[in-house]
Amino acid sequence: MPSSSSADQVADSPAPRLPADHPAVNELFALLAYAEVAAFYRLTDEAKMAPNLRGRISMASIAAAEMGHYEVLRDALESRGVDVVQAMSKYVSALENYHRLTTPSTWLEALVKTYVADALASELYLEIAGGLPDECVEVIQAALSETVHSQFVVAEVRAAVTASAKQRSRLALWARRLFGETITQAQYLLADHDELVDLVMSGAGGLSNVTAFFDRLQHTHDQRMSELGLS
């Protein structure tokens, strides 16, 4: 019976994927492109807190990798005929605001932010991208690809919190604040940009799975806290 089969299909994939030429794709690429640029400048600023040349260089390498990611998105946007700088402009204030609200005050706080908040942001972007065709998801994945640099963060933070219980509780609190602020700001961003909401709604499960998604975010966040010795 065709009608029943169609109903099964709806149950399997509640919302159809957006087409690759949907304007929401450009919006997500542009948001992510500016996020990479903002991360570049934030990391180089924070590198000034590094206690030594080694830390300053590690931070510079992470920052440079963000520009590599930016270039992936810029190329994708250009090949879609988009004026990249203009498209990014509308996301400048939201991202600057986010970084202002989560400015680290010490080198260790900067390291924790690099590790915890950047990974969380990646998960948010990938979830938003869930409703896109594979070719678009691949661009996002390339732009979010893990760099090899994060091991130096784990080593430095673990050493510091192993040596000092006070440092551990201070950084655990900081990481919890980063988690909350990142989720909050992501919600504001979605609320301000309808095209991005379309993407979330068209993703696997749409908004009906938002609770499960936040559970997953909390779970991976807890794992990262444990890796850093902060749980």
Next chain:
Amino acid sequence: MPSSSSADQVADSPAPRLPADHPAVNELFALLAYAEVAAFYRLTDEAKMAPNLRGRISMASIAAAEMGHYEVLRDALESRGVDVVQAMSKYVSALENYHRLTTPSTWLEALVKTYVADALASELYLEIAGGLPDECVEVIQAALSETVHSQFVVAEVRAAVTASAKQRSRLALWARRLFGETITQAQYLLADHDELVDLVMSGAGGLSNVTAFFDRLQHTHDQRMSELGLS
């Protein structure tokens, strides 16, 4: 006759090349590695003067490319068993001093410095590397490889100096000061580091050709001034 053939060889290449495992190679690699890191931080600092997002992104891309160059040298040093950060440390003060003496006060001065002084420094490094075996020169060349970004510098500076004669004479003066300061600081650096002098002496022609070398530097500098509309 072997002896005559050997004499011919000496006439062709007045000084023998240093072997690849000469300690001076590590010194030059370390100097250049820190020069890339210093350039990275200088460019990201100066990008704050950019009048718009487009300029800020172009500067970030150039800076990120410097870190790519740094990584070439880091890998070469590591494969030679050198502690990279320690080896670079002795060149920190000379390079920070150079950048302090040539800090641009406007965005256009920053662009001119990016174009003029970085090219000049490359020529100096390649000259110092002249006495090295090919495998070492190739590392240096990879680390100094031109990026595609410099065209944006030419376009912005030309537009500015075409629009304003006052701006043209101001930037021409600035470029001349950069030329002088770069040469002067390079001489101080050599004077402080005997191993690097060994390299210059072992290069094609050694010190006997220093005058010809400075003539060449002046010539390529004049060409760049002309490209920027500053001659």
